Amino acid sequence: MLRYKGAQQFRQRILLATLSGRAVRIDGIREDQEQLGLRDYEACFLRLLEKVVNGCEIVINETGTAIRYRPGIITGGADIVHDCGKSRAISYFVQPLLVLAPFAKRDCRITLLGITNSADDVGVDVLRTVTVPMLRHFGIGDGASLVVTKRGAPPLGGGEVVLTLPIVREVAPVQLVEATKVKRVRGVAYGTKVSPQVANRLVDATRGVMNRFLPDVWVYTDVHKGKTSGLSPGFGLTLVAETLSGALLSAEVVGAGGVLPEDVGSAAADALLQQISEGGVIDSANQPTALLLMALGPEDVSRIRLGPLTPFAIETLRLIHDFFGVAFRIEADADDGSLMLACRGVGYRNTSKRVT
Numbered sequence: 001m002l003r004y005k006g007a008q009q010f011r012q013r014i015l016l017a018t019l020s021g022r023a024v025r026i027d028g029i030r031e032d033q034e035q036l037g038l039r040d041y042e043a044c045f046l047r048l049l050e051k052v053v054n055g056c057e058i059v060i061n062e063t064g065t066a067i068r069y070r071p072g073i074i075t076g077g078a079d080i081v082h083d084c085g086k087s088r089a090i091s092y093f094v095q096p097l098l099v100l101a102p103f104a105k106r107d108c109r110i111t112l113l114g115i116t117n118s119a120d121d122v123g124v125d126v127l128r129t130v131t132v133p134m135l136r137h138f139g140i141g142d143g144a145s146l147v148v149t150k151r152g153a154p155p156l157g158g159g160e161v162v163l164t165l166p167i168v169r170e171v172a173p174v175q176l177v178e179a180t181k182v183k184r185v186r187g188v189a190y191g192t193k194v195s196p197q198v199a200n201r202l203v204d205a206t207r208g209v210m211n212r213f214l215p216d217v218w219v220y221t222d223v224h225k226g227k228t229s230g231l232s233p234g235f236g237l238t239l240v241a242e243t244l245s246g247a248l249l250s251a252e253v254v255g256a257g258g259v260l261p262e263d264v265g266s267a268a269a270d271a272l273l274q275q276i277s278e279g280g281v282i283d284s285a286n287q288p289t290a291l292l293l294m295a296l297g298p299e300d301v302s303r304i305r306l307g308p309l310t311p312f313a314i315e316t317l318r319l320i321h322d323f324f325g326v327a328f329r330i331e332a333d334a335d336d337g338s339l340m341l342a343c344r345g346v347g348y349r350n351t352s353k354r355v356t
Helices: 010-020 040-052 091-103 124-138 196-210 261-277 284-296 311-324
Strands: 002-005 024-027 057-060 067-070 076-083 106-114 145-150 159-165 182-192 217-224 234-243 248-254 301-306 329-332 339-344
Touching: 010 024, 010 040, 010 091, 010 284, 010 311, 040 076, 040 091, 091 106, 091 124, 091 159, 091 284, 124 145, 124 182, 124 234, 124 248, 124 284, 182 196, 182 261, 196 217, 196 234, 196 261, 234 261, 248 261, 284 301, 284 311, 284 339
Parallel strands: 002 024, 076 106, 182 217
Antiparallel strands: 024 067, 057 067, 106 159, 145 159, 182 234, 234 248, 301 339, 329 339
């Protein structure tokens, strides 16, 4: 049984324990804070896990400061509905499923309710336009989709997304090393319970920055009213740059606290330019997912080019070594400062998937 202390990387620890089949114990969860123990969103994540993993054992002490988790069998399933609450965005719950569900017994179709776009988490538009297409590099693409049926802004949420993920026998090795020039930029300016003019102001501000570098910039507007607009007003912008080699890089900014749409639009454009300048093939929001899928790949070498590693990605690398014994070789490119990461996969297989 692996032992950890503290609340850091709680979600990743439970995810890797489930994939590896190794029990884990976490002690000292926020024992030095006024509000002890697990947060409501962490308990909500455990409830979601129980819906897709059969036979898992979760034991939490009275104060919530210690948990013992023994994984079960990943079953997946259709017509699962889960309320993600209002503390974290839906993506907090979707990201682990993107790695877990392909190795289930059955294809997954899960409806998740809650906040679709938040400043603290990756937005559903990044998952829909960048993360799900990234899965195709690993052989998970056929039939995978994320559909936003309702948008929900904080604090009350009210959004709804439908996640569909097929099962696979094993993931494919990847060679994502070619960082080429950007050929076009696409985006979504969304709003809930706000004037459609807000989305237009987002578009104008973004184009004012991006058109200095690239003519092919198109930002769609997605303004929701009525039943599909959730329970709170809100707006934001997600941008995606596509390179000549097919790499997708994303940036997003959520409007909050009386910020003007023009400021959100220009901030999103600046954030995307920063992502492009870092020279990676995978953006910072998707680094942990890509690294984990590389480690689960066949016993062959996978390579990937990334920009500066995020703290979340660095902790994920450490956990991958703890649970699977996979170490990554990291080399810096002297020309652009990007990082080349390579590893040999563990040959993880889904024994429930028949070989055809």
